[in-house]
Amino acid sequence: TQLLEQSPQFLSIQEGENLTVYCNSSSVFSSLQWYRQEPGEGPVLLVTVVTGGEVKKLKRLTFQFGDARKDSSLHITAAQPGDTGLYLCAGPNAGGTSYGKLTFGQGTILTVHP
Amino acid sequence: GAGVSQSPSNKVTEKGKDVELRCDPISGHTALYWYRQSLGQGLEFLIYFQGNSAPDKSGLPSDRFSAERTGGSVSTLTIQRTQQEDSAVYLCASSLNGRTGIETQYFGPGTRLLVL
Numbered sequence: 001t002q003l004l005e006q007s008p009q010f011l012s013i014q015e016g017e018n019l020t021v022y023c024n025s026s027s028v029f030s031s032l033q034w035y036r037q038e039p040g041e042g043p044v045l046l047v048t049v050v051t052g053g054e055v056k057k058l059k060r061l062t063f064q065f066g067d068a069r070k071d072s073s074l075h076i077t078a079a080q081p082g083d084t085g086l087y088l089c090a091g092p093n094a095g096g097t098s099y100g101k102l103t104f105g106q107g108t109i110l111t112v113h114p
Numbered sequence: 115g116a117g118v119s120q121s122p123s124n125k126v127t128e129k130g131k132d133v134e135l136r137c138d139p140i141s142g143h144t145a146l147y148w149y150r151q152s153l154g155q156g157l158e159f160l161i162y163f164q165g166n167s168a169p170d171k172s173g174l175p176s177d178r179f180s181a182e183r184t185g186g187s188v189s190t191l192t193i194q195r196t197q198q199e200d201s202a203v204y205l206c207a208s209s210l211n212g213r214t215g216i217e218t219q220y221f222g223p224g225t226r227l228l229v230l
Contacts, residue, residue, distance in 0.1 A: 006156075031216045042118070042205050042221025043157070050216055088156055092216070101147070101170055102219065104156035 002027040004089055006105035013079055014113050021108045022075045023089035030092060032072045033102070034063055037086040046074075079112045086110075116140070118222035120206050123162025126228045127196055135191040135225045137206030146189050147219065148181060151203045160204075163189060164212055196229045203227070 005023050023032065031050040035043035047056050049065035049072060056063045060083075062075040076083055087108045093101040119138045127133050139146050144165055149157040159173040163183045174180070178197075183189040193200055203226050207219040 004156075033216075041223050042207070047220045048216050048218075061138070086154065090157075092214075100159070101158070101159055101162050104149075106156040107154065109154055 001066070002029070002091065002093075004091060004103055004105035006087075006089055006108050008108060009106065010111075012017050012111045012113070013026050015076050015080055017112075019076050019079055019108075019110070021087055022071065023073065024071045025072065028069050030069070031064060032069075033090045034072070034074055034105050035088040035090060037088060037107075039085075043086075043088055076110075079110075081112045081114050084110055084112050118206055118208055120204075120219050120225050122225060123223065124226045124228075126230065128230055129198060130195055132194045133206050133227065135193075135206075136187045137191070137208075137222060137226070139187065139189070139206070139208030140220055141162035141187075143208035143210055143220075144186060145209045145217070146156070146183060146210075147207045147212075148189070148191050149205045149207065151205055152214055153202075157205060160191070162212065163171065193227075196227075198229050199228045201227055 005024050012087045030067045033044045033048045035047055037043040047063045052069045053067045064073045089105045090102040121136045146163040148160040150160055151157050161168055161181050162170040165186050166183050178194045181191045203224040205221055205224045209217040209219045209220045
């Protein structure tokens with residue numbers, strides 16, 4: 001069973017601060033995805049990383065995939081209240097008949113205070 | 115175009131009753147997934163459909179849970195004889211063909227189920 005562990009579980013910061021969320025596994029993933037979920041809504045895909053060592057930037061968000069493809073991080077620069085939400089990492093099933101089946105981390109609840 | 119829709123948005127039921135949750139995926143998406151999410155937690159995979167077939171039902175917690183998909187479109191998740199531990203948000207997602215792990219899954223808003 002492939003597991004993804006996220007840390008921290010909760011993060012409460014002031015507007016303008018920087019933060020990093022980690023997603024770790026003992027298993028190798030062919031790719032990892034990061035989702036953001038707001039209350040009352042379903043998760044929305046932010047990014048997919050597929051190459052070991054890859055770094056992707058999305059405005060103030062920077063995503064990194066570990067060289068060994070066992071871990072990933074999400075860094076937010078100058079956080080804003082609009083960044084508040086549940087951040088989830090997810091990776092695909094290793095094989096079999098459900099290539100699209102995703103394993104999710106337990107999530108990081110981020111609160112950015114004005 | 116329209117996104118994934120789910121109904122009802124909220125459902126309160128009594129222990130022992132049966133419930134049906136509905137998912138309308140994005141038109142043309144052949145892959146459909148059901149997940150369950152406990153309060154503020156990550157998502158737990160339940161079942162995957164490719165067309166009308168379910169090649170992976172490994173996440174269904176017990177034989178009280180079943181799902182079907184008809185016409186390669188609408189899916190229904192049925193929970194029989196509900197228990198309090200079934201209380202959760204049930205999320206449905208669809209993707210274009212589900213053949214790779216890097217497809218985008220589009221999620222519906224979920225059905226919040228509360229079993230009293």
